[in-house]
Amino acid sequence: MTQMKNDLYLRALKGEKVERTPIWVMRQAGRYLPEYRAVRKQAGDFLTLCKTPELACEVTMQPIDRFGLDAAILFSDILTIPDAMGLELVLEEGIGPVFNKPVRTVAEINKLGVPDAEQDLGYVMDAVRVIRKELDGRVPLIGFTGSPWTLASYMVEGSGSKEFRRIKGLMFESPAAARTLLQVVTDSVITYLKAQVAAGAQSLMVFDTWGGMLSTANYQTFSLAYMQQIVDALKTDEVTKDTPVVLFTKGGGQWLEMMADTGCDGLGLDWTVDLANAKARVGDRVVLQGNMDPVVMNTGESQVRDNAMLVLEAYGNHSGSDKGHIFNLGHGIQPFAQPDNMQALVTTVQSQSGQFHSK
Amino acid sequence: MTQMKNDLYLRALKGEKVERTPIWVMRQAGRYLPEYRAVRKQAGDFLTLCKTPELACEVTMQPIDRFGLDAAILFSDILTIPDAMGLELVLEEGIGPVFNKPVRTVAEINKLGVPDAEQDLGYVMDAVRVIRKELDGRVPLIGFTGSPWTLASYMVEGSGSKEFRRIKGLMFESPAAARTLLQVVTDSVITYLKAQVAAGAQSLMVFDTWGGMLSTANYQTFSLAYMQQIVDALKTDEVTKDTPVVLFTKGGGQWLEMMADTGCDGLGLDWTVDLANAKARVGDRVVLQGNMDPVVMNTGESQVRDNAMLVLEAYGNHSGSDKGHIFNLGHGIQPFAQPDNMQALVTTVQSQSGQFHSK
Numbered sequence: 001m002t003q004m005k006n007d008l009y010l011r012a013l014k015g016e017k018v019e020r021t022p023i024w025v026m027r028q029a030g031r032y033l034p035e036y037r038a039v040r041k042q043a044g045d046f047l048t049l050c051k052t053p054e055l056a057c058e059v060t061m062q063p064i065d066r067f068g069l070d071a072a073i074l075f076s077d078i079l080t081i082p083d084a085m086g087l088e089l090v091l092e093e094g095i096g097p098v099f100n101k102p103v104r105t106v107a108e109i110n111k112l113g114v115p116d117a118e119q120d121l122g123y124v125m126d127a128v129r130v131i132r133k134e135l136d137g138r139v140p141l142i143g144f145t146g147s148p149w150t151l152a153s154y155m156v157e158g159s160g161s162k163e164f165r166r167i168k169g170l171m172f173e174s175p176a177a178a179r180t181l182l183q184v185v186t187d188s189v190i191t192y193l194k195a196q197v198a199a200g201a202q203s204l205m206v207f208d209t210w211g212g213m214l215s216t217a218n219y220q221t222f223s224l225a226y227m228q229q230i231v232d233a234l235k236t237d238e239v240t241k242d243t244p245v246v247l248f249t250k251g252g253g254q255w256l257e258m259m260a261d262t263g264c265d266g267l268g269l270d271w272t273v274d275l276a277n278a279k280a281r282v283g284d285r286v287v288l289q290g291n292m293d294p295v296v297m298n299t300g301e302s303q304v305r306d307n308a309m310l311v312l313e314a315y316g317n318h319s320g321s322d323k324g325h326i327f328n329l330g331h332g333i334q335p336f337a338q339p340d341n342m343q344a345l346v347t348t349v350q351s352q353s354g355q356f357h358s359k
Numbered sequence: 360m361t362q363m364k365n366d367l368y369l370r371a372l373k374g375e376k377v378e379r380t381p382i383w384v385m386r387q388a389g390r391y392l393p394e395y396r397a398v399r400k401q402a403g404d405f406l407t408l409c410k411t412p413e414l415a416c417e418v419t420m421q422p423i424d425r426f427g428l429d430a431a432i433l434f435s436d437i438l439t440i441p442d443a444m445g446l447e448l449v450l451e452e453g454i455g456p457v458f459n460k461p462v463r464t465v466a467e468i469n470k471l472g473v474p475d476a477e478q479d480l481g482y483v484m485d486a487v488r489v490i491r492k493e494l495d496g497r498v499p500l501i502g503f504t505g506s507p508w509t510l511a512s513y514m515v516e517g518s519g520s521k522e523f524r525r526i527k528g529l530m531f532e533s534p535a536a537a538r539t540l541l542q543v544v545t546d547s548v549i550t551y552l553k554a555q556v557a558a559g560a561q562s563l564m565v566f567d568t569w570g571g572m573l574s575t576a577n578y579q580t581f582s583l584a585y586m587q588q589i590v591d592a593l594k595t596d597e598v599t600k601d602t603p604v605v606l607f608t609k610g611g612g613q614w615l616e617m618m619a620d621t622g623c624d625g626l627g628l629d630w631t632v633d634l635a636n637a638k639a640r641v642g643d644r645v646v647l648q649g650n651m652d653p654v655v656m657n658t659g660e661s662q663v664r665d666n667a668m669l670v671l672e673a674y675g676n677h678s679g680s681d682k683g684h685i686f687n688l689g690h691g692i693q694p695f696a697q698p699d700n701m702q703a704l705v706t707t708v709q710s711q712s713g714q715f716h717s718k
Binding site: 173253272 | 522524528531578613632633652653658659662666669
């Protein structure tokens with residue numbers, strides 16, 4: 001393996017003392033970048049972009065080249081697993097993800113199998129390999145997945161949802177069938193993440209986009225319990241045991257203690273969470289990643305600088321008694337954001353965060 | 360005033376010992392009821408229904424007559440104030456509320472005035488009077504408003520929103536203008552709620568539907584601070600000082616302590632909040648109202664009964680050291696809910712909750 005030129009992100013994820021706060025941004029390779037829109041246009045559609053390793057690599061590199069972020073994240077989609085299971089993912093601009101063949105009945109659930117990561121999702125592993133080669137040790141590469149609950153929600157609803165009537169209906173009326181579905185998805189996620197690490201992913205993130213739609217009790221039973229299985233499987237596997245894992249439940253600010261209890265390395269925080277409060281609650285056990293309101297990135301550079309400083313100050317000093325902070329937004333950067341704002345953000349965090357890491 | 364036949368809800372809101380847990384349901388007068396859909400059809404559109412006191416009274420009474428709920432809530436909309444300010448509210452099925460004349464510029468904000476509650480919103484006060492007369496003391500009548508932040512969000516966005524780019528843009532880029540807007544809305548809300556009480560409302564609820572979209576710091580500055588003004592104004596007014604006030608921030612489960620600090624009487628909780636945890640945190644200071652997942656109402660009667668019991672058990676015993684619990688859903692009942700489920704819910708809570716109120 002090539003010696004890492006910038007391993008700040010990995011050192012921070014291990015809770016080590018670092019010289020400044022690392023920064024990467026959810027959806028950093030995305031529509032706000034003109035060079036991304038150009039490649040996207042060339043690919044024709046989003047899924048072709050995901051499924052063409054060279055193009056996925058190209059857009060993964062764009063924000064690294066342009067802004068000097070401290071980590072790259074695999075360009076892919078959270079719904080690749082259900083697509084590989086045969087649900088036929090369609091991603092259309094302005095509509096969001098849709099499955100041509102959603103899963104609604106017990107019979108349909110029972111037919112689902114665990115996709116082979118190299119055979120059925122080889123394009124993802126190829127993208128990881130191509131990106132690692134292209135990165136050549138500049139910054140670490142983050143692999144990721146959707147959480148079992150989030151994948152199951154899309155699989156049953158057939159698309160995004162506001163009320164989640166179908167998946168919650170399954171959960172309330174046929175909890176055994178819901179568990180069967182969540183288990184096959186969990187087994188698939190574990191296989192998928194292990195393969196990403198084998199292919200070269202250096203840290204992992206689990207996006208639980210819809211866990212925050214559940215009651216606390218149902219979150220524990222139907223979302224967190226399956227993320228726990230994932231953490232356990234990764235931490236007891238020879239290949240993945242040293243790969244840091246970050247869990248992110250959007251709307252999960254009430255549940256940080258139980259999320260930290262899983263034994264994961266870090267927690268992603270959405271922008272509603274008070275970072276100082278989160279640090280007091282779980283900062284001695286997990287690295288905290290986040291959490292500026294992404295809408296700030298649609299405003300002006302001075303707002304970006306001011307709000308970035310507020311986030312750094314909210315976390316405050318990284319001392320020996322806390323695991324530390326990785327800067328990010330509280331959710332993905334939006335298509336309306338200005339690229340200049342991203343530069344202002346990266347510059348602010350990289351130039352100003354050193355003061356919170358003095359001895 | 361007529362002697363109340365069932366004043367359980369008001370006694371519970373004062374933290375008194377009661378014989379069982381009272382129950383009412385957000386949007387209890389709504390589309391899930393065939394008799395509501397009939398009146399709605401007769402009215403032609405939703406706003407006409409709101410603006411015709413006799414029809415508003417008729418639909419307010421429907422769930423009381425049918426299910427024997429422990430409180431009635433004024434049938435109206437949270438956006439009546441901006442409508443009276445001249446923004447021209449349009450409510451269309453399947454689209455949600457839209458303002459023909461949203462407020463976007465400082466000049467437009469500066470032109471806004473406080474509507475006269477009896478002159479500009481007389482139809483609401485007339486509805487309160489007609490409903491009180493029709494109720495004839497059967498159960499108490501709840502008046503309500505949208506929170507300043509929620510009203511301002513709709514006024515600036517012009518409709519519902521997912522990202523809230525416009526109102527947050529105003530907040531981040533022109534905070535003084537945002538404060539001017541929030542202040543005129545707050546002054547209007549205070550006038551409006553005082554008039555509702557003068558007309559006969561016996562308790563008040565503030566719906567902060569969109570406060571949960573803010574960071575903790577911005578929630579405090581741009582939503583909670585204005586709800587604080589409302590509580591202060593009501594608690595220091597001779598006419599309203601004894602009228603209980605309930606605050607409900609959807610997605611506000613992280614902020615219960617600061618909400619209780621306002622001096623309100625109760626907090627509405629969405630279904631993501633663990634009721635036992637909320638009781639431990641603030642149950643000695645405020646009554647807790649909620650919080651079953653509304654999607655349960657779309658399933659079967661046995662699920663409704665089981666989940667209602669889980670909510671009652673989560674709050675547990677009402678002892679001398681806590682203010683008590685009022686049963687509700689964690690958000691409005693959905694159009695897809697079965698009326699039979701509402702009956703099962705009311706019967707379960709009214710017949711089973713006595714065990715949590717023994718001496």
